Amino acid sequence: xxxxxxxxxxxxxxxxxxxxxxxxxxxxxxxxxxxxxxxxxxxxxxxxxxxxxxxxxxxxxxxxxxxxxxxxxxxxxxxxxxxxxx
Numbered sequence: 001x002x003x004x005x006x007x008x009x010x011x012x013x014x015x016x017x018x019x020x021x022x023x024x025x026x027x028x029x030x031x032x033x034x035x036x037x038x039x040x041x042x043x044x045x046x047x048x049x050x051x052x053x054x055x056x057x058x059x060x061x062x063x064x065x066x067x068x069x070x071x072x073x074x075x076x077x078x079x080x081x082x083x084x085x086x
Contacts, residue, residue, distance in 0.1 A: 010081040017073050021066045029059035 032040060037051030045053055078084035 006081055007083075010077065010083065013077055014074070017070065017077070021070055025059070025063055025066055028054065028062040033059055 032051070033055040037055055040051035040054060041049035043050040075084070
């Protein structure tokens with residue numbers, strides 16, 4: 001595989017990771033925190049309604065976890081395409 005094709009494949013995989021992770025974040029922050037809040041309020045965690053938790057804490061917690069996942073995925077991808085830092 002030529003270097004240019006290799007870098008295009010690298011970028012394509014990177015964009016796929018970004019789209020998937022941002023879709024998860026959208027689902028948690030917008031869908032669960034705003035649109036589905038009434039249905040989620042039927043479930044309680046620690047005495048608080050689940051919809052309330054998603055609206056106030058869930059999106060931030062998930063966002064931080066997604067950052068960790070993205071870093072791990074990118075480190076693996078960098079090694080796969082030999083563009084990693086030493």
